[in-house]
Amino acid sequence: MPKVEYKFDPFKAAGVPAPKGAAKNTILKDIKDFIKESVLKDVGATVSPVEGHGKFQRLSKKYKDKKGKTASPIPNLELEGDMLGALKTRVEKSSVWIGIENDTQAKKADNHNKVSAKSKSTSVPMRRFIPGKKETFRKSIMDGIKRIIRSHEE
Amino acid sequence: MKFTAKVDYKALGNLEEKIADLAEPVDKKQAQTLGKLILKEMKSLIRKGISPLQGKGKFPKYKGSYKDRIRKTGKAYAKKSPGGRARAFAKRLTPVNLKVSGHQMKSLISWTKKVKGSHEAIIGYRSKFAKDKELGHRERKNNQGFRPTIPKAPREGFARRIQDVYLKFYNGVINKQTKKRI
Numbered sequence: 089m090p091k092v093e094y095k096f097d098p099f100k101a102a103g104v105p106a107p108k109g110a111a112k113n114t115i116l117k118d119i120k121d122f123i124k125e126s127v128l129k130d131v132g133a134t135v136s137p138v139e140g141h142g143k144f145q146r147l148s149k150k151y152k153d154k155k156g157k158t159a160s161p162i163p164n165l166e167l168e169g170d171m172l173g174a175l176k177t178r179v180e181k182s183s184v185w186i187g188i189e190n191d192t193q194a195k196k197a198d199n200h201n202k203v204s205a206k207s208k209s210t211s212v213p214m215r216r217f218i219p220g221k222k223e224t225f226r227k228s229i230m231d232g233i234k235r236i237i238r239s240h241e242e
Numbered sequence: 243m244k245f246t247a248k249v250d251y252k253a254l255g256n257l258e259e260k261i262a263d264l265a266e267p268v269d270k271k272q273a274q275t276l277g278k279l280i281l282k283e284m285k286s287l288i289r290k291g292i293s294p295l296q297g298k299g300k301f302p303k304y305k306g307s308y309k310d311r312i313r314k315t316g317k318a319y320a321k322k323s324p325g326g327r328a329r330a331f332a333k334r335l336t337p338v339n340l341k342v343s344g345h346q347m348k349s350l351i352s353w354t355k356k357v358k359g360s361h362e363a364i365i366g367y368r369s370k371f372a373k374d375k376e377l378g379h380r381e382r383k384n385n386q387g388f389r390p391t392i393p394k395a396p397r398e399g400f401a402r403r404i405q406d407v408y409l410k411f412y413n414g415v416i417n418k419q420t421k422k423r424i
Contacts (some may be wrong), residue, residue, distance in 0.1 A: 121297050122402035125287070128300060129403060132290025132337065142380050159336040166336045169291070231333055234401070235409045 089199035090207065093187025095180065101224065102234045106182055111240055116179040118236050123186055124177040126229045131172065131217050134163050138219045139226045148167040165215060166207045169194045186218060249272045276411050277352030277363035280400075283407045284365070284391065285347060291337030292357035294391055301338040302387030309335065318342045322370070340379070340389060346372045350391070365392060 098119045106112055126194040134144045138173040144163040146152075152161045157169050166172055174193035177186045188197045198204050199212045203220065219225060223232075268276075284294045291301050304312060312318055318333035320342035331342050340346060349372035355362045367373045380390040393399050415421075 118402055118405075120300060122406065124299055124416075125403045128292050128340050129287060129290055132292065149301070158314070161332050164290075164337070165292070169336045169338065171298065173300050173303065232406045235406060235413070239409050 090194055090204040090220055091187070092194050092197040092201055092203055093147065093185060094223075095183050095185045096219075097183045097234050097238065098225070099182065104234075104237055107240070109123065112182070113179070115237055115240050116182070116184060118240075119233055120177045120179050122236060123184060123225070123229070124175065125146055126225070126232065127186065127217055128172060129173065130226075130229075132164050132166075136216050137225055137229060138216045139224050141214075141216050141226075144215040156158055163215060165200060171200075182210050188218075243383070257269070268362075270354055270356075270361045272415060273361035273363045274352075275356040276408060277354065277365065278402050279407050279411060280363065280365060280404055281350065281352050283404050285350065286314075287401060287403060288347065288391060289337070289339050291339050292401070293389065294401050295393050295403055296405075297315075298401075301389045303338060304335055306385065308386075320345070338387075338389070340375075340391070345369070346375045365391075 097106075098116070108116070127137045131144075136142060136144060147155065147161065147163050153168060155161055155209075171188070171193045174188050174190040175186070176189060177184060177187075187196045197208045197218070199210050200215045200217055201220070202208050202214045202216070224230065287294050293299065293301055303309070308318070310334055312333050315330075316332060316334070317330040319328045319330055321328050329343070333342060346367070349367045349369045350365070351368050352363055352365050355364055367376055376391060379386065379388070382388055399405070412416075
């Protein structure tokens, strides 16, 4: 089963030492929620939350007409809402994990994110919403993470 | 080699006074601006089907007969105005954006309140009709999903994206005051 997930240490990414104890847990919980909201918001705005990916490719005319009957006719990765509904985040030690665990939804997510070799051969255009290896979230999201860490320092 | 350090306690005292002085009360204009910024972010999230409450993520999907009706007819019904006749409005299954007639979101506004020499920004609904809608979403009336838009303290809070709006705003205010005074 393709694994569509991303785990990262936000303190390392922000270049600040991690605080100890309860403060660290509070910060990680806030960052976990911030990341989920940011990913959902960016996808809703048809923009990739992953650095360097920019706007999502437009829908084909045929699919746009089909999708537009029951859902918004824009590339927001939402037809019935099952895949984005399955997007989960959690705190793991000093890191934050984001991904999709449900098998059916993970397959869809794989096709959009192009993680597995099989997904790369499908005709679905890449619309990455979870960073791959050596990738990170876009600058505005990383800036928000830094602000959360700093707000707890003060 | 020996190093000695001299501390200018007078200068240090002045600096402490200046830093303490930075904690100025929020004026009405600042509270108004903040309220508007929060509203903008709230509505932006709701439009995309995202709850403005922390940790809730996407709004629960539409279900049951309501979902079936939207799927079949592409329409949902709402009273055009409070007490008015029910009218059909175009509606899609996704995003779950709470919009039928648009009355509820239009009624979501911000205002300010003076509290102990400072000002607070308050977010709320103007009309009773919209307040009832919000209550219906919170209390899951008619078996609808849990989709409140205004957090209930102390157990609920605004989404981190919205909290980020006021973090950015206050950082800006503090930076301005620091530049002015130091």
